[in-house]
Amino acid sequence: MHLTADQIARFEREGYLLSEGFLGAEEVAHLRACYMETAERLAAERALENVQSGGDRDEDYQVWQIRTAHLQHPIFRMLIHDSRLLDLVEGLIGPDIRLVHYQGIYKPARTGGAVGWHQDNHYFNVPEDRTVSVWLALDDATVRNGCMWYLPGRHGERLAHEQLWDTSVKKGFYFAIPEIDEAGAVAAEVPAGGLAIHHCRMPHKSLRNETDQPRRGLAMHFMDARLADPEMVKILPEGATPVLRRARVAA
């Protein structure tokens, strides 16, 4: 899917874009089934982590992460090689594309917790901010079930973050921006199969899931593959950050 010049200009100005109908209903249903199969397997292996709570057994506040999704199920691997997706990413960061991080974020019905304001490149530290995040909705993402929120035009700022919990008690570095002016925040509601795409310095958050249905999303983070490995890449498992596309060399 190629972005239009208008969409790219809007992304540069506002720091985010919404796009409906990236995947059709059948593709979404299949991904959802694989997502649940994967989440259940990881839960049984005690490898499904609650990334917004210092207590993994916190029963009222759950933000489950399917980490390195492409290493967990072939369907997630196929998705990041899909030319519809790579064409879109190419419009934003150029033709050399490397996966930097890939996660399912699963908020169960009623107990799904909020994700605090943060900027993705605080985690990745990719030079020159040449990285972009593509969040795919597997359920209709709404304010009530915890869709993404953005601060349009605020992607030029580098904001201070703080660690969410004491890492001597629970491992894992997860951050949030302690103080932020939320004036002008917009809810990025997208139907299932649609995308919320944001610049890596776009502050974003999501609220609790207050509905009786799960809210499932896949967050795919891509960087310019011409740049040196950021620190984050070095701590991920082998094969976690493949190069997905290289610029074609003119004959």
Ligand SMILES: O=C(O)CCC(=O)C(=O)O
């Ligand atoms: O899925 C969510 O609610 C939050 C995802 C997110 O913040 C991220 O991928 O950076």
